[in-house]
Amino acid sequence: MLTAGLILLGTISGCSSMGVEPWERDILAKEEMQLTTDPIEAATDDHIYFSKEASSGGRGFGGGGCGCN
Amino acid sequence: MAAVLVAAAAAATEARNMKMSERRSITGALAAATCTLLGTSSPEPVQAQEEPGWDFNTALLYYGEDNDRVQDLSLNVLARRTFTDDRFLTLGLTFDTLTGATPNGALPQSVPQTFTQPSGRRTYTTAPGDFPIDDTFRDSRVALTAAWQQPLRRLSTINLGLSASAEFDYTHLGLNAKISRDFNNRNTTLSAGLAFAMDDLDPVGGTPIGLTPMRNADNDDDDDEGGNRGPTESKDILDFVFGVTQVISRNLLMQVNYSYSDSSGYLSDPYKILSAVDAVTGDVVPITQMPGIDGPSHLNYYELRPDSRRKHSLYTQAKYYMDGKVLDASYRYMTDDWEIDSHTLELRFRWPLSDSRYLEPHLRFYTQSAAEFYRPSLIDGDPLPEYASADYRLGDFDAITAGMKYGWKTGGGNDVSVRLELYKQSGNVSSSQLIGNQLNRDSYPDLNAIIFQFAYRFGM
Numbered sequence: 001m002l003t004a005g006l007i008l009l010g011t012i013s014g015c016s017s018m019g020v021e022p023w024e025r026d027i028l029a030k031e032e033m034q035l036t037t038d039p040i041e042a043a044t045d046d047h048i049y050f051s052k053e054a055s056s057g058g059r060g061f062g063g064g065g066c067g068c069n
Numbered sequence: 070m071a072a073v074l075v076a077a078a079a080a081a082t083e084a085r086n087m088k089m090s091e092r093r094s095i096t097g098a099l100a101a102a103t104c105t106l107l108g109t110s111s112p113e114p115v116q117a118q119e120e121p122g123w124d125f126n127t128a129l130l131y132y133g134e135d136n137d138r139v140q141d142l143s144l145n146v147l148a149r150r151t152f153t154d155d156r157f158l159t160l161g162l163t164f165d166t167l168t169g170a171t172p173n174g175a176l177p178q179s180v181p182q183t184f185t186q187p188s189g190r191r192t193y194t195t196a197p198g199d200f201p202i203d204d205t206f207r208d209s210r211v212a213l214t215a216a217w218q219q220p221l222r223r224l225s226t227i228n229l230g231l232s233a234s235a236e237f238d239y240t241h242l243g244l245n246a247k248i249s250r251d252f253n254n255r256n257t258t259l260s261a262g263l264a265f266a267m268d269d270l271d272p273v274g275g276t277p278i279g280l281t282p283m284r285n286a287d288n289d290d291d292d293d294e295g296g297n298r299g300p301t302e303s304k305d306i307l308d309f310v311f312g313v314t315q316v317i318s319r320n321l322l323m324q325v326n327y328s329y330s331d332s333s334g335y336l337s338d339p340y341k342i343l344s345a346v347d348a349v350t351g352d353v354v355p356i357t358q359m360p361g362i363d364g365p366s367h368l369n370y371y372e373l374r375p376d377s378r379r380k381h382s383l384y385t386q387a388k389y390y391m392d393g394k395v396l397d398a399s400y401r402y403m404t405d406d407w408e409i410d411s412h413t414l415e416l417r418f419r420w421p422l423s424d425s426r427y428l429e430p431h432l433r434f435y436t437q438s439a440a441e442f443y444r445p446s447l448i449d450g451d452p453l454p455e456y457a458s459a460d461y462r463l464g465d466f467d468a469i470t471a472g473m474k475y476g477w478k479t480g481g482g483n484d485v486s487v488r489l490e491l492y493k494q495s496g497n498v499s500s501s502q503l504i505g506n507q508l509n510r511d512s513y514p515d516l517n518a519i520i521f522q523f524a525y526r527f528g529m
Contacts, residue, residue: 019256019316027320032395032419032427033388035314035324040128040145040524041474041488043161048132048520052494054437054463055411057328058384058401061264061308066210067239 124149128524135517138202139169154220161214163234170204172514174341174459175369176446176507177201178353183366185286187340189274189298192286192363200514203340210236224251232266241268247310256316264308271301272339279337279373280453282345285364304334320390330380342369343459346446351505354449370447372458374440380405395419409463411437425478431490433470439463445498445512461514466496472520484526492518 020028027033036042042059050056051068130143143165150158173184175195183194186205195201212234221227225248232243247262270276275298277284284298312326344353345368353367386399397417404410415433422428440463442456472490479485496513503512 018318019253020319022254024319027390028316028322030390033320033322033390035322035386035388037397037419038126038486038524040126040147041522043147043163044128044130044143044145044522048492049435052462052492052516052518053411053435053468054405054407054409054440055380055382055401055403055413055435057308057310057330057380058326058382058403058413059386059399061245061262061310061328061330066234066241067208067236067268067270 121151121153123529124151124526125529126524126526128522131519131521133519134169136202137170137204138516139167139171139206139518142166155226156219157217159214159216159218161212163210163212165208165210165212167206167208167210169206170202171206171340172200172461173203174343174372174461175201175367176344176346176353176459176512177510178367179506179510181366182353183364184342184369185283185365187273189284189287192365194366198510200511206340208237210234210239212241221248224255225249228262230264238272239268239270241266243267243306245308258312258314260310260312260314262308262310262312264306264310266306266308267303268306268334269301269303270335270339275299276302276335276339277371280370280457283342283365283369283371285358285362302335302339304332304336307331322388324384324386326382326384328380328382328384330382331377332379333377336376336378337372337374337458338460339371341372341458341460343372343444343457344369344446345449346504346507348448348450349505351446351503351507353446368449370453370457372460373456374442374458375407375456378405378407393421407463408441409437409439411435427476429474429476429488431470431472431474431488433468435468435470437466439465439499445502445507446504448504461494461496461516464496464498464513466494466513468492468494470520481527483528484524486522486524488520488522488524490520492516492520 031037036059046056046059047066051066126147128145130141130145132139132141132143134140143163146162148160152158175182175184177198177200179197181194181197182201183192184201184203185192187203188205193204212232214230214232216228216230218226218228228247230245232241232245234241243264243266245262245264247260249258249260251258278299308328308330310326310328312324314322314324316322346353353369355367356365358364358366380403382401382403384399384401386397389396395418397419399415401413402411413433413435415431417429417431419427419429440458442454442458443460443463444457445459447453447457470490470492472488474486474488476484476486494516496515498512500508
């Protein structure tokens with residue numbers, strides 16, 4: 001837990017040197033630059049691969065809610 | 070899947086919020102600049118709010134496997150209501166219709182094989198050389214999700230979600246919560262999420278007791294569940310997700326997530342079996358049925374998996390903007406205490422053809438190692454192992470997906486897209502796990518599937 005906390009602090013402080021100013025967000029604000037551009041496609045793909053493979057989750061919660069696996 | 074839907078919706082909402090806050094600051098700046106130029110004072114305070122209203126994402130999906138295996142037709146609707154003060158309600162509905170057949174886990178033989186249907190009422194027979202498939206599989210599924218998002222403080226957001234789904238033999242109820250906080254001028258976002266699900270199984274014909282021989286068919290239509298059948302089963306799933314999203318530069322965004330998932334309860338597949346084979350020939354042991362008895366022609370056992378599973382995943386995603394084109398790359402490593410390790414690499418490239426049309430090729434590579442208790446068969450006469458499954462999804466296999474999406478904006482500003490993808494799984498059973506004649510026959514049911522999706526997004 002302590003290690004996780006230190007890594008987290010390190011990440012935050014390390015990340016502080018990266019990034020952009022608020023007026024430089026024109027590209028990041030584009031729809032195609034969002035992490036999930038198509039929530040339904042993401043959900044249906046997760047559902048298909050959850051049903052056919054032994055792995056799930058990663059992007060979000062691990063899934064479940066299906067008798068398919 | 071319901072939890073995934075909520076998480077995906079939450080991610081999209083989060084992303085849109087980031088975008089919205091920018092749109093606001095740009096609007097504010099433009100308004101102020103215009104007023105300065107015109108030499109007037111602002112007529113009223115600039116409202117920093119997205120217009121309240123509904124946004125609908127809808128999709129129709131067809132998933133079809135070759136050789137008359139599983140076919141799924143799925144209708145999905147995700148409706149998002151925007152309220153004032155950055156509050157959002159997201160409601161999801163999925164309706165699936167599944168038909169077709171799925172490999173039951175038994176090995177192909179040079180003679181026909183007869184099996185008892187899961188219901189225990191009838192038998193079905195597989196031709197020589199074919200993978201035994203249970204063609205009585207038919208199901209429909211309804212899943213509902215609801216999620217509420219609102220700011221907690223200036224830099225924090227909370228998401229609360231519910232999910233529920235019902236199938237003929239399965240019900241799911243889940244709750245989830247996620248908190249996010251922005252740091253470093255909103256260039257870094259940390260998030261922590263928790264999900265809990267309670268699932269109940271009521272298999273057709275009762276839950277089989279693991280590692281007992283397949284029962285005979287009773288040839289009547291009563292729902293008696295005697296013999297080696299157990300009661301309704303359940304499982305609980307607890308998930309944690311911790312994530313960091315970081316703006317690296319004006320055109321590069323990255324995310325890293327660690328997730329932990331703990332499942333406990335009945336984790337076996339009640340419809341999967343293993344062949345019991347001769348220790349020398351590797352052929353499945355035949356059974357001589359008494360006259361008048363309808364039952365399996367060969368010796369098979371119901372599978373049994375451990376009653377707990379702990380998975381760890383590390384997921385990383387990058388979005389990179391290159392002169393109008395966007396590369397979306399992600400990688401996931403998963404490991405669990407069933408000794409399954411998997412690697413998933415996914416690439417999408419959004420390539421604009423004009424202001425309103427784009428093409429998006431997609432490639433996905435997946436590989437996994439087998440569960441420690443995966444085995445193609447049980448050896449007749451040997452003591453039964455503690456756990457065993459011949460489910461191809463727990464075996465050692467590679468998979469590739471290749472697809473293309475074409476999207477465009479309608480005259481009314483709505484989004485339409487169509488995508489077609491091919492999915493191929495190729496498995497490998499270690500030769501040390503194969504005996505005698507098994508070395509000359511297929512031991513893994515490879516899979517080819519197509520995915521077709523039509524999506525339409527509109528606002529009201």
